[in-house]
Amino acid sequence: MKRCPYCGFENREGVLFCEECGQPFVGQADTPDTSRLNPETHETFKERMTWGTARFGEGASVLIRIRDVVEPLVFEPGAETIIGRLDPSALETPDIDLAPYGAAELGVSRRHGMIRRGEDTLTLIDLDSTNGTFLNGQRLIPHQPRVLRDGDEIRMGRFVFNIFFR
Amino acid sequence: MIDASRNLYAILGIPPEATAEDIREAYRVMARRFHPDANHNQGADVQFRDIAVSYSVLSNPGDRLRYDDAHRHFRDEPAYFSLRAIPSKRVLSTLIEPQVLYLLLDIVPAQRVISARRANVPMNLTLVLDRSTSMRGARLDKVKIAAHHIIDQLSPQDVLAVVSFSDRADVLIPATSVTDKTSLRSTVSIMRADGGTEIYHGLVAGVAECRKYLAPRMVNHVILLTDGRTFGDEQRCLALARQAAEDGIGISAMGMGEEWNDEFLDALAAATGGSSAYINTPRAVLQFLDERVRSLGDAFAERLQLTIAPDADVLLESAFRLNPHPQPLEVERQPIPLGTLEKNRSIRALVQLQMPPSSKTGFRSVVRLDVTGDVLIADRHQYKVISDIAIEIAHEPSPEPPPPAVLDALGKLTLYRMQQKAERALTQGLALEAARQLENLATRLFAAGQDELAHKAIHEARRVSRTQAFSQEGRKSLKFHTRQLLALPAPGNDVP
Structure with a gap:
């Protein structure tokens, strides 16, 4: 059996694309990187096998819950929201600055990823970051948008947070 | 009397100089694989019939001698087309659970045969045109223009018939050689929109016209064009299509607008190896008909049929024709019609098999593939190619990436299947599940770079969760456009 890292569906051996959600297995099939996830992450991932909605309507806002940080970040996303860490030597400021939470040590790039707001949906895009962006444990291909759902786990480098719609 | 053109030795998998003992042994092996008592797969009994006939001839010394003599001048005939199969894995691992194996099949016309003969194959074409009330206006006008265009393209060696239908059928142009183009065109022009949609009437009249000039050396094809849903006569239409396929007539269907029944048109086309398409603007009619007729005119071989006979412990799960004209194939009925093999395009299909758990290492047979077709440009009928696929099983084989061609095809097919899954979920009343899919x-x-389709999918997802229903336009558009993605040739995988 081969468990889909994206949706948890148990696929038969030899399957190349998850028969449930269509995610490709190639590149990961023979080198499962599950060991890198810490147990806690795995638990939160398993708790909700059913998915939150992908609908993100008008007037909705985003709540970001960073692990070990009590107070969530709340913001209303514009057309494009850059997530990264502020580097005093750089001129640019990301819309969401993760530097106060130890982002530099955990491998977050200055311009790491972006949340793009579409008509009733949010998509997550990796901006060719050094350590990559992971959505629910699966690595994003740079510059290819992926639809976000309420409750998704996002990992940037080794920086983990969950995203909620409200 | 046995058809001397068939290669009975190939069917038993032995060389022509095989001894009587070899023949007996080969038959024993084949019977173990394909005898209906041991193997319940659909294609197996088709194969076993051939095997039994071959054995009965070759095991009788007198019959064998007569057959060898009659078959002699077929021995040196060229390979008219070939069959290639790429498995998703070359070596399977021993496993205590079943595993999936994909085969990418290519049926390739032999270029040598093509360049030796240039002439085009004559066509026996019947257009069956919907003229129900809903076609009034731009739709019917475009259909007429498209029909005119086709008349212009045909040559005097071709045969054309035109049938129009609503709740009854009229034969506008009885099957005739395309000589007086002016009068043919003006006959099409008088078509008027009126009445309901009953496809069966039109199809019966169309197939009857096509049958008048039915000839094995021609491409015999009926093209159905409708914008409506037919009520209650689907089963009769399908039975008619199967009969037509047996007689060597292919059917292609195209639906315009939003009302027509896509599953029905799919089944209709699949029954004969034809194709079906969705046309969302009247303008696209011309493009589709043009492409279809060009493709038929480019025929190298017609009435291709594929038999997929897995070994007794292997399961055939699905098959899909990717190219040309992507279309799901019905594996429950074998042989499977594949339609026309064009001169410059191979037929490509993806087959999904499930292999049983296995602990034994070494090579094992998996499936026998058998393709038969009438090679029109060489006047060779029922030309057959057989390919027995074997695969190695090993303990912990070194990992290998799947072949890019398989990956590419399967990736696109997965998109189409996801759309199908959403539809199925909704038919079962699972709106949330459908929206999630x-x-x-x-x-x-999005990942495939198909942003426009992705937005359409999101739009439908929202609609489904709100109203528990697809929009007709969105559903058809998603289905046929994800399917159409399959038709794009993978870079570097074109037929040489």
Whole structure:
């Protein structure tokens, strides 16, 4: 059996694309990187096998819950929201600055990823970051948008947070 | 009397100089694989019939001698087309659970045979045109223009018939050689929109016209064009299509607008190896008909049929024709019609098999593939190619990436299947599940760079969760456009 890292569906051996959600297995099939996830992450991932909605309507806002940080970040996303860490030597400021939470040590790039707001949906895009962006444990291909759902786990480098719609 | 053109030795998998003992042994092996008592797969009994006939001839010394003599001048005939199969894995691992194996099949016309003969194959074409009330206006006008265009393209060696139908059928142009183009065109022009849609009437009249000039050396094809849903006569239409396929007539269907029944048109086309398409603007009619007729005119071989006979412990799960004209194939009925093999395009199909758990290492047979077709440009009928696929099983084989061609095809097919899954979920009343599948599809479409389709999928997902229903336009558009993605040739995988 081969468990889909994206949706948890148990696929038969030899399957190349998850028969449930269509995610490709190639590149990961023979080198499962599950060991890198810490147990806690795995638990939160398993708790909700059913998915939150992908609908993100008008007037909705985003709540970001960073692990070990009590107070969530709340913001209303514009057309494009850059997530990264502020580097005093750089001129640019990301819309969401993760530097106060130890982002530099955990491998977050200055311009790491972006949340793009579409008509009733949010998509997550990796901006060719050094350590990559992971959505629910699966690595994003740079510059290819992926639809976000309420409750998704996002990992940037080794920086983990969950995203909620409200 | 046995058809001397068939290669009985190939059917038993032995060389022509095989001894009587070899023949007996080969038959024993084949019977173990394909005898209906041991193997319940659909294609197996088709194969076993051939095997039994071959054995009965070759095991009788007198019959064998007569057959060898009659078959002699077929021995040196060229390979008219070939069959290639690429498995998703070359070596399977021993496993205590079943595993999936994909085969990418290519049926390739032999270029040598093509360049030796240039002439085009004559066509026996029947157009069956919907003229129900809903066609009034731009739709019917475009259909007429498209029909005119086709008349202009045909040559005097071709045969054309035109049938129009609503709740009854009229033969506008009885099957005739295309000589007086002016009068043919003006006959099409007088068509008027009026009445309901009953496809069966039109199809019966169309197939009857096509049958008048039915000839094995021609491409015999009926093209149905409708914008409506037919009520209650689907089964009769399908039975008619199967009969037509047996007689060597292919049917292609195209639906315009939003009302027509896509599953029905799919089944109709699949029954004969034809194709079906969705046309969302009247303008696209011309493009589709043009492409279809060009493709038929480019025929190298017609009435291709594929038999997929897995070994007794292997399961055939599905098959899909990717190219040309992507179309799901009905594996429950074998042989499977594949339609026309064009001169410059191979037929490509993806087959999904399930292998049983296995602990034994070494090579094992998996499936026998058998393709038969009438090679029109060489006047060779029922030309057959057989390919026995074997695969190695080993303990912990070194990992290998799947072949890019398989990956590419399967990736696109997965998109189409996700859309189908969403539809199925909704038919079962699972709106949330359907919406979730559509969101998954949107994610994959974004990843594939198909932003426009992805947005359509998101739109439908929202609609489904709100209203528990697809929009007709959105559903058909997603289905046929994800399917159409399959038709794009993978870079570097074109037929040489």
